[in-house]
Amino acid sequence: MDGVHDLGGHHGFGPVEREENEPTFHASWEATVLAMMRAGGARGVYNIDEFRHAIERMAPAHYLRAPYYEKWLDGIARLFVEKGVVSAEDLAARTAFFGDRPGEPATAALRGSLPERVLSNPGWVQDAIRPGDTPPRYAPGDAVRTRDFHPHGHTRLPRYARGKRGVIARVHGVHVFPDTNAHGLGEAPQPLYSVAFEARELWGESAEPNQRVHLDLWESYLLPGSQP
């Protein structure tokens, strides 16, 4: 989708501010969000592409304003509700409960005792490579052109690289296709390539000299092309 998350090339965000000796977490709730995000993934509630797309569906102004882990919270809360794990009403009621009792731990709101079967969460392993006999259509050095499309759903072809000419730099093997996997349409694995673009092709007259961008792109994003 053409959302505000697709930030490549946007202007107006100012300088990059680095924080000296930045802590891993700035507050304990951030670690809680990370733990919940991984737990939902490890238990198969959602896959990584559904998670990314859930964040993309945030209200645009909220997305740009929110601290990082608030984006994650928004994304996983949306998924846990959509997948029927929790109800929107329960989540709202408990949020009000803790709003009235700041500082109380999560266990203060539990109904009954904790389920005994849950000892530890398994790890969530990201494994997008799918062995297969799909021969890659392109080889390193081949000229390609990216498709120009504007899907409403999830895609990993950023706007700044649509309809652009590039060259295949590397073949990464066969990978799960996020554009389908984010929507419950299956993994539909296809060859993934590292595609090199000249900055001039992407940014025209405004390009900095002697610059290239490498993007990892799935085969169905690509068309045969002429050398840029």
Next chain:
Amino acid sequence: MGKNHPTVDRYVVSRVRALESLLLEKGILAPDAVDRVIQRYESDTGPMLGARAVARAWTDPGYKELLLADATAALQQFGLDYQMLVVVENTPAVHNLVVCTLCSCYPWPVLGLPPTWYKMPAYRSRAVSEPRKLLGELGLDVPPSRELRVWDSSAEMRYMVLPERPAGTERLAEADLVPLITRDALIGVAEVAPPAAAR
């Protein structure tokens, strides 16, 4: 706190507690999961592993060749099973820079959790379109004669930079090189400073 850390609404913290209590109740979240996440990301992972691989590559040409050709095999020497990493080499002719413009993809197993600036709009928007200006603002001048190659992590492949070994470190052993290698150098927003200039 600056713009990287806008004030968090109390509503957000309440909502986190609310979801946590519901997921505990449903058996989705294990009671020890939050403590384990803190232990794992505050203590057990960080840029150490990436720095160790770079130090070995600087001192062992065979290892460097392996790291660049097959990072998965190279990292197995450090006990890490990581299928999705590509290591890209800085040379006098090429400077590499890693970003994720669409979200915040980052090689967690070798670098730990990403710093906040890596995840914020300023870096994500500018790294692909004006990287030389951006790096200059961060104190790294890349002359126009040197190619700037930006890796936008749009799939599950992750990228780490193999920085150049600084002059004046020829006599240092692998273990003594490791502390010189910073996270920022492994992302490509800094170079590795020689020991005299290292803070």
